[in-house]
Amino acid sequence: MYITKTDYLEYTFCRKNLWLRKHKPDLFQGKELSEFEKKIIEEGNVADESARHLFPEGTLIELVGMRAVPQTQNVLALKPDTLFQGAFSFEEFFVQADILRWNGVLNGWELYEVKATNDVKREVPHHHVNDLAFQKQVIEGTGLTIVKAGVIHLNSAYRQKGKVNFQELFITADLTEEVLMAEEAVREEMEAMKVELSGPxxxxxxxxxxxxxxQCTTFAYSYPDVPEYSVHDINRIGGSKALFYDWIDRSIFRIEDIDNPEKLKGAKRAQYDAYMAGSPIIDHEGIKELLSELIFPLQFFDYEGYSSxxxxxxxxGAYEQVPFQYSLHTLQEDGTLEHKEFLVKDPVGDFTRPLLDRMIEDMNPHATVISWYxxxxxxxxxxxxxxxxxxADFIEQINDNMFDLMTVFSKSYYVDAEFKGSASIKNVLPVIVPHLTYKALGIQKGDQAIERWERMINPATPTEEKDHIAKDLLAYCKLDTFAMVEIYRFLIKLVS
Structure with missing residues (x-):
C-alpha cells in the first residue's frame, strides 16, 4: 500500500477517512463526484498542461503511478533540463512531481507544483507549502537534491486577449524558505501516517x-448516533467554536438537548427557536415593509455563468464568470406574468454584446429587479x-434597483428549521413551494449547467445534442426565476 501526496493531504484533513478509504473502500461506493468536483479536477489538469509552456525544453513522463518510476529513472539518466510528472517512490510513499527543473548554479533540482488557483493556499486541506514539503522529502529520499521549491499559480490580474500568453497567465511563487521550515512537522506526519494506516x-x-x-465523506459511518439533523446543522456553527465544542464535549448532538440556548444569537437563535417550535418564525411586519418598497413591474432575473x-x-481572466444566459420573469401589478430569455449558443467575437442588447430591450431600468444572492x-x-x-448607465440603473429576495431568509425575516440554516434557493424552495421541483429537469444544478454549456459550444458536439442541451439550459434557468416569482407570491399572501 503506497501513500500518495493526495493521501497525505486527505490525512491532514481527516485521518480516519483516509484509513477507511484504504481499508474499507466499499464505503465510498456510489459516492460519485459532482459535476463541479469533476470540473475542478479537470481544471487542475488543464492548468498543469498549460504551465508546461513555460518550459518548452521539458520532457514528459507519460506513464502514471508506480509504472512511471522506472521510466523516470531512465529519463533522469539522460540529464534533462526539465522533467514533467517525474515519479518517485521512497519507503511507503509515492509522488509524481508536476515540474522538476535542473539548476546548474545550485547543483540541484527546482521543484514546482502547478496549482489552478489565483494565489498560494496555506490552510488544510489545500496547504501548498506542506504539499511541497511532502514531495521534497520523498524525492530527496531517492537521492536527488531539491534546492528550490515553489508554486506556479494563475495570475488573477491576467485578461485574455487573442492567443493565451502563458508567461503572463502564470505567477511563480518561491516558497523554498517556508518549505524548509515545514519539513520537520511534515516528516512527523508522514511517520504517523505509516503507523496509523497499518494499525486498527x-x-x-x-x-x-x-x-x-x-465533514468528511464517512462521517455518518463513524458517528451513527449523531442524528441527520443535529447541532452540526445550525447556521454557521463553526464560527462559534467555544459553544459548539462545549456541546460536543458533553455529547450534546440533538438540537433539543441544547441546555444553554440563550447563548445562541441572531440566525442561530432563530433557527433553534423554529426547530423547537416545530413551525416557522416569521416577521410579518418586516417582510411587509421590505416588499412594499419594490417598484412594479417586478423583474425576476437570473444569470448562468461559465468559468475556467x-x-x-x-x-x-482565470475563473472569471462569463454570463452566457439569462432568464427574466416580469410580473405586472395586476398579476400578469411574462417570460423572456436569452442564451449564447455560439460564443464568438464580442458575444456578450448581443446578450446585453437583449437585456436593454427586455428590461425596465426604472423598476425593481429581483434576484437571489x-x-x-x-x-x-x-x-x-x-x-x-x-x-454603463443602463447597467448602473439595473444594479441600483436590484433587490435580493434571499434577504428575507438570510436576515431571518422568515426562518424554517427545514432550511437547515441555509438561505439557498435550493433549500428554501422545497419547503415553502413544494410543488416546484428541479428533479424532472435535464439540468438540475448550476455546476451541471456549466458543464452542459461547455459541451454545447464544442464544435465536435452533434447538432441534435446541441439543440437538446440548449432546451435543457433554458428550462433550468427559467425555473430559477419562476421559483423566485412563486416565493414572492407566497410571501405576499403570507403578509396580506
Missing part, C-alpha cells in the same frame, strides 16, 4: 467538531459595464 480502525475523527459542510482556469474568451448578478453586470462602457 480509529474510533472517530475530528469532523465531529466541524459544521456539516466541512485558463481563460477562453477575450476580456476575461444579488451579489452574483451585480458582479456580472459590472463586468458587462467594463466590457461595454457605452452601456
Amino acid at each position: 480502525e480509529p474510533k472517530g475523527c475530528d469532523c465531529l467538531y466541524r459544521g456539516r459542510s466541512a 482556469a485558463i481563460p477562453r474568451f477575450d476580456g476575461f 444579488s451579489t452574483y448578478e451585480k458582479q456580472r453586470n459590472m463586468k458587462l459595464a467594463e466590457l461595454h462602457p457605452d452601456k
Whole structure:
C-alpha cells in the first residue's frame, strides 16, 4: 500500500477517512463526484498542461503511478533540463512531481507544483507549502537534491486577449524558505501516517467538531448516533467554536438537548427557536415593509455563468464568470406574468454584446429587479459595464434597483428549521413551494449547467445534442426565476 501526496493531504484533513478509504473502500461506493468536483479536477489538469509552456525544453513522463518510476529513472539518466510528472517512490510513499527543473548554479533540482488557483493556499486541506514539503522529502529520499521549491499559480490580474500568453497567465511563487521550515512537522506526519494506516480502525475523527459542510465523506459511518439533523446543522456553527465544542464535549448532538440556548444569537437563535417550535418564525411586519418598497413591474432575473482556469474568451481572466444566459420573469401589478430569455449558443467575437442588447430591450431600468444572492448578478453586470462602457448607465440603473429576495431568509425575516440554516434557493424552495421541483429537469444544478454549456459550444458536439442541451439550459434557468416569482407570491399572501 503506497501513500500518495493526495493521501497525505486527505490525512491532514481527516485521518480516519483516509484509513477507511484504504481499508474499507466499499464505503465510498456510489459516492460519485459532482459535476463541479469533476470540473475542478479537470481544471487542475488543464492548468498543469498549460504551465508546461513555460518550459518548452521539458520532457514528459507519460506513464502514471508506480509504472512511471522506472521510466523516470531512465529519463533522469539522460540529464534533462526539465522533467514533467517525474515519479518517485521512497519507503511507503509515492509522488509524481508536476515540474522538476535542473539548476546548474545550485547543483540541484527546482521543484514546482502547478496549482489552478489565483494565489498560494496555506490552510488544510489545500496547504501548498506542506504539499511541497511532502514531495521534497520523498524525492530527496531517492537521492536527488531539491534546492528550490515553489508554486506556479494563475495570475488573477491576467485578461485574455487573442492567443493565451502563458508567461503572463502564470505567477511563480518561491516558497523554498517556508518549505524548509515545514519539513520537520511534515516528516512527523508522514511517520504517523505509516503507523496509523497499518494499525486498527480509529474510533472517530475530528469532523465531529466541524459544521456539516466541512465533514468528511464517512462521517455518518463513524458517528451513527449523531442524528441527520443535529447541532452540526445550525447556521454557521463553526464560527462559534467555544459553544459548539462545549456541546460536543458533553455529547450534546440533538438540537433539543441544547441546555444553554440563550447563548445562541441572531440566525442561530432563530433557527433553534423554529426547530423547537416545530413551525416557522416569521416577521410579518418586516417582510411587509421590505416588499412594499419594490417598484412594479417586478423583474425576476437570473444569470448562468461559465468559468475556467485558463481563460477562453477575450476580456476575461482565470475563473472569471462569463454570463452566457439569462432568464427574466416580469410580473405586472395586476398579476400578469411574462417570460423572456436569452442564451449564447455560439460564443464568438464580442458575444456578450448581443446578450446585453437583449437585456436593454427586455428590461425596465426604472423598476425593481429581483434576484437571489444579488451579489452574483451585480458582479456580472459590472463586468458587462467594463466590457461595454457605452452601456454603463443602463447597467448602473439595473444594479441600483436590484433587490435580493434571499434577504428575507438570510436576515431571518422568515426562518424554517427545514432550511437547515441555509438561505439557498435550493433549500428554501422545497419547503415553502413544494410543488416546484428541479428533479424532472435535464439540468438540475448550476455546476451541471456549466458543464452542459461547455459541451454545447464544442464544435465536435452533434447538432441534435446541441439543440437538446440548449432546451435543457433554458428550462433550468427559467425555473430559477419562476421559483423566485412563486416565493414572492407566497410571501405576499403570507403578509396580506
